[in-house]
Amino acid sequence: MITLEQVSKTFAARSGSVRALDDVSLHVEQGEIYGVIGRSGAGKSTLIRTVNMLERPDSGTVTVDGLELTGLEGAELRRARQRIGMIFQQFNLLASRTVRGNVELALEIAGVDRAARRARSSEILELVGLGDRAGARVFELSGGQKQRVGIARALAGNPSVLLSDEATSALDPETTASILGLLRELNKELGLTILLITHEMDVVKTLCDSAALMRDGRIVEQGRLDDIVVREDSLMSPDLFPLGELPEPRGTTIIEITFVGLASEEPVISRLARTHELDVSLLGAAIETIHGRQTGRTRLEISGSASQVDAAVADLQGQGLAVNRVREAR
Numbered sequence: 001m002i003t004l005e006q007v008s009k010t011f012a013a014r015s016g017s018v019r020a021l022d023d024v025s026l027h028v029e030q031g032e033i034y035g036v037i038g039r040s041g042a043g044k045s046t047l048i049r050t051v052n053m054l055e056r057p058d059s060g061t062v063t064v065d066g067l068e069l070t071g072l073e074g075a076e077l078r079r080a081r082q083r084i085g086m087i088f089q090q091f092n093l094l095a096s097r098t099v100r101g102n103v104e105l106a107l108e109i110a111g112v113d114r115a116a117r118r119a120r121s122s123e124i125l126e127l128v129g130l131g132d133r134a135g136a137r138v139f140e141l142s143g144g145q146k147q148r149v150g151i152a153r154a155l156a157g158n159p160s161v162l163l164s165d166e167a168t169s170a171l172d173p174e175t176t177a178s179i180l181g182l183l184r185e186l187n188k189e190l191g192l193t194i195l196l197i198t199h200e201m202d203v204v205k206t207l208c209d210s211a212a213l214m215r216d217g218r219i220v221e222q223g224r225l226d227d228i229v230v231r232e233d234s235l236m237s238p239d240l241f242p243l244g245e246l247p248e249p250r251g252t253t254i255i256e257i258t259f260v261g262l263a264s265e266e267p268v269i270s271r272l273a274r275t276h277e278l279d280v281s282l283l284g285a286a287i288e289t290i291h292g293r294q295t296g297r298t299r300l301e302i303s304g305s306a307s308q309v310d311a312a313v314a315d316l317q318g319q320g321l322a323v324n325r326v327r328e329a330r
């Protein structure tokens with residue numbers, strides 16, 4: 001549904017040029033929720049803004065819903081953009097208009113007549129849970145309600161794609177959860193494809209089917225979340241399942257195991273100790289629900305000879321578990 005191929009963008013800055021996007025390629029499937037995560041300055045905003053050509057790439061192509069936007073200009077580009085909705089961290093609502101007035105704005109610009117605008121705004125406000133607030137002014141709304149208006153406005157023209165630029169970053173955790181829940185519902189009910197950028201791993205964890213990690217204008221890891229979590233040496237996994245700092249070295253081996261869809265890691269650990277006659281202690285565990293499946297990462301400390309440890313790791317891998325050797329005994 002969204003494909004970026006080898007997209008690059010450089011900005012001129014006082015201190016020299018900044019390569020905000022460096023050969024970025026990614027693909028978002030129809031109906032998927034795709035998160036791009038990275039620290040401040042990684043290039044996330046520039047990336048999402050190239051998807052609707054708010055930022056034109058220097059090179060590479062951007063294709064949305066079968067249309068190559070990098071090849072379009074003028075009226076054609078404006079028409080193509082109507083298929084792409086966008087929501088923002090600061091909501092960007094017009095204070096002079098009512099809730100309904102904000103939602104109808106894009107429809108007015110698109111030349112939709114008054115009766116059709118009214119019908120559509122009522123329908124979409126109902127969908128985002130603001131059916132009874134159509135006449136309210138923006139200043140009367142809470143942050144979460146403002147973002148609901150932002151979402152209604154973005155979806156008024158029936159786009160196939162929604163771009164979300166840090167949509168929950170200005171909201172408290174409870175409101176964030178309700179907005180993420182709404183986005184998931186809209187994704188399911190309307191088959192809406194969502195591309196979002198965020199600096200919060202929790203957003204990725206709660207909402208996304210797939211994710212990409214950006215650093216210095218490049219995508220350094222990407223894939224489906226359930227593939228990423230079991231990938232050895234995944235860059236995102238430690239943040240998906242934070243296990244804290246490693247202890248001081250003390251001549252032991254430390255491994256991390258990822259469990260997908262298992263109720264408990266305990267039998268695995270006790271069997272490991274028994275079968276291989278090892279001392280195994282649990283240093284940490286983090287469990288999350290990803291795609292409705294209990295997924296966890298466990299950090300174990302193992303004391304035993306090198307051959308015992310090798311056999312234990314091979315045994316775990318033989319059970320289909322992803323094992324990462326974090327520290328070798330010395």
Ligand SMILES: Nc1ncnc2c1ncn2[C@@H]1O[C@H](COP(=O)(O)OP(=O)(O)OP(=O)(O)O)[C@@H](O)[C@H]1O
Pocket residue numbers: 011012013018019020038039040041042043044045046047199
């Ligand atoms: N219009 C611009 N002119 C000059 N430099 C820019 C411009 N837009 C972005 N940059 C630079 O490009 C780099 C990537 O910026 P970008 O805003 O895309 O990152 P980000 O990951 O979205 O960060 P943040 O979360 O802080 O918004 C940064 O070094 C930024 O200073």
